[in-house]
Amino acid sequence: MTVRVGVVVFPGSNCDADAMHALALEGAEPVALWHESPELLGVAGVILPGGFSYGDYLRAGALARFSPVMRSVADFAAAGGLVLGICNGFQVLAEAGLVPGALVRNRSLRFVCREVTLVPERLDSPFTIAVGERRPLRMPVAHGEGCYVADDATLDAIERDGRVLFRYSRPDGTPAIGPDDAANPNGSLRGIAGVANAGGNVAGLMPHPERATEGILGSDDGRAIVASLVRSAAARAGGAARVVGSTGAGPTQRATGATA
Amino acid sequence: MSDQPLAAALAFRYAVHVMPKAGILDPQGRAVERSMPHLGATGVRDVRVGRRVELTVEATDEAAARAVVERLAAELLANPLIEAYAIALIGAVGGAVGGAAADRGSGT
Numbered sequence: 001m002t003v004r005v006g007v008v009v010f011p012g013s014n015c016d017a018d019a020m021h022a023l024a025l026e027g028a029e030p031v032a033l034w035h036e037s038p039e040l041l042g043v044a045g046v047i048l049p050g051g052f053s054y055g056d057y058l059r060a061g062a063l064a065r066f067s068p069v070m071r072s073v074a075d076f077a078a079a080g081g082l083v084l085g086i087c088n089g090f091q092v093l094a095e096a097g098l099v100p101g102a103l104v105r106n107r108s109l110r111f112v113c114r115e116v117t118l119v120p121e122r123l124d125s126p127f128t129i130a131v132g133e134r135r136p137l138r139m140p141v142a143h144g145e146g147c148y149v150a151d152d153a154t155l156d157a158i159e160r161d162g163r164v165l166f167r168y169s170r171p172d173g174t175p176a177i178g179p180d181d182a183a184n185p186n187g188s189l190r191g192i193a194g195v196a197n198a199g200g201n202v203a204g205l206m207p208h209p210e211r212a213t214e215g216i217l218g219s220d221d222g223r224a225i226v227a228s229l230v231r232s233a234a235a236r237a238g239g240a241a242r243v244v245g246s247t248g249a250g251p252t253q254r255a256t257g258a259t260a
Numbered sequence: 261m262s263d264q265p266l267a268a269a270l271a272f273r274y275a276v277h278v279m280p281k282a283g284i285l286d287p288q289g290r291a292v293e294r295s296m297p298h299l300g301a302t303g304v305r306d307v308r309v310g311r312r313v314e315l316t317v318e319a320t321d322e323a324a325a326r327a328v329v330e331r332l333a334a335e336l337l338a339n340p341l342i343e344a345y346a347i348a349l350i351g352a353v354g355g356a357v358g359g360a361a362a363d364r365g366s367g368t
Contacts, residue, residue: 059339066336095339102341104280109287149284149342187285 003234006033006043008073008089010064015050015086015210022210023047026223026230035067045082045233046073048089050142050208060103060145061091070096082126082233083202084225087143090194090204099197099204100158101150103143107179107187111144115218116185116207118193119169122162125196126232127203130224136173137166137221139212141185146206148188148195155190165203166194270354271318272325277346278338279310313337314350322349 005028007019020030031043035053040046054063064070070092077083077098085093093099106112117136120128131137150158158164167175168184168191176183177191184191186206194205209222280286286308293307315332319325329347338345 058337062336062339102339104285104342105287107285107287109291147285147287151283151341187287 002027002029003045003230003237004029004031004041004043005045005047005230005233006031006040007047007049008033008035008069009049010035010051010053010067010088010092012053012055013049013051013088015088015208018208018210018213019047019049019086022213022222022226023230025213026227028230028233033069035064035069038068038072040069040072040076043233044237045084045229046076047210047229048073048083048085048092049210050087050089053088053092056088056145059091059095060088061093061095064088064092065096074098077197077199077202080199080201080236082229082236084127084229085202085204086210087141087146087206087208090206091145093202093204098202099195100154100163101148101192101195103145103206104147104149105145106143106147106185111142112146112185113142114140114185116141116193117169117171117173117183118166118207119173119175120166121164125165125200125203125228127165127194127196127205127225127228130227130231132224134221134224136169136171137209137212137224138219139207139209139222140218141207142211143186143206146186146188147179148186148192148206150189155192158195159190161198163196163198163200164190164192164194165196166205166207167191168193270320271316271352272322272349273314273316273351273353274325274329275348275350276313276315276329276333276337277310277348278313278333278343279345280308281342281344284342310343316353322352 005023007016009016023030091103094102119136120131169175170183175191179187196203209225212219212222289308296304317325317328333345
């Protein structure tokens with residue numbers, strides 16, 4: 001059977017359909033998970049998609065955190081299940097304490113909607129194993145509260161433990177570490193675009209890989225991240241689940257193929 | 261205000277003030293500050309923008325009500341990683357309540 005990956009749908013989610021499309025492209029069976037239901041429907045991985053859950057009231061992600069589905073997602077994560085939060089999903093994970101740090105108002109005070117480049121810090125995470133040599137990765141950001149902050153001790157700890165998964169970069173791949181670097185779209189400390197929890201099975205990412213899955217969208221670099229998740233979920237689901245390359249460009253081919 | 265005679269009250273109204281922690285960038289406060297010279301105001305600095313949340317809690321006594329507010333403030337109203345909060349009792353309803361605190365409360 002095909003590996004099933006859930007996509008949580010909160011009121012105000014607006015990237016859930018994109019995420020499901022991206023999962024299908026990588027051969028997974030996308031499963032919509034309604035926020036009011038604690039049922040995860042047997043999925044082998046979960047995406048918390050982008051959007052404006054609960055209207056971003058109070059703080060982005062603060063109210064979604066307490067929805068019934070999130071209790072199940074937290075249990076799933078505690079049991080080692082793979083969870084990827086994208087944009088608002090990252091904000092929800094941070095509010096829930098499932099990944100370190102917080103996302104605050106962009107340093108510019110502006111909603112930033114543009115393409116960025118980012119580089120992976122490691123290629124052995126469940127969320128980067130299919131990235132291969134492809135970098136920097138081009139994909140959009142679209143957020144008003146994407147400035148990653150944490151205290152220095154936390155930043156030092158996550159750097160030391162290899163929990164920084166992605167940093168914003170200049171087009172040549174040089175990490176945009178400075179908060180005022182023009183290639184750092186929101187002023188994130190140390191240029192951090194994505195982080196993982198201590199177990200490495202929960203990740204938050206501010207840019208949108210699911211919006212960069214086909215050439216016609218301007219980039220298909222996001223597929224490397226979605227493919228990583230699908231492949232990792234399939235491996236964890238065991239031999240019963242497999243990934244079908246519905247587009248003829250499955251993750252295995254991508255990882256070893258032409259990845260300039 | 262804990263010295264007010266609030267024992268007979270049934271509901272307590274609080275204000276929770278949430279502010280960005282010291283050291284956390286507050287771009288909103290910075291933007292507000294930068295607009296002040298346009299009003300001719302000079303010598304103003306350290307502008308920080310926060311949030312005030314008011315709520316009424318039904319409880320048998322103030323300590324029980326405050327415990328509820330404490331939990332809500334720490335887990336929901338503020339994100340302790342980036343924000344600090346302060347809780348103030350601003351009113352009470354439902355019984356013989358004390359002076360100024362009750363007078364200011366909207367008791368809704």
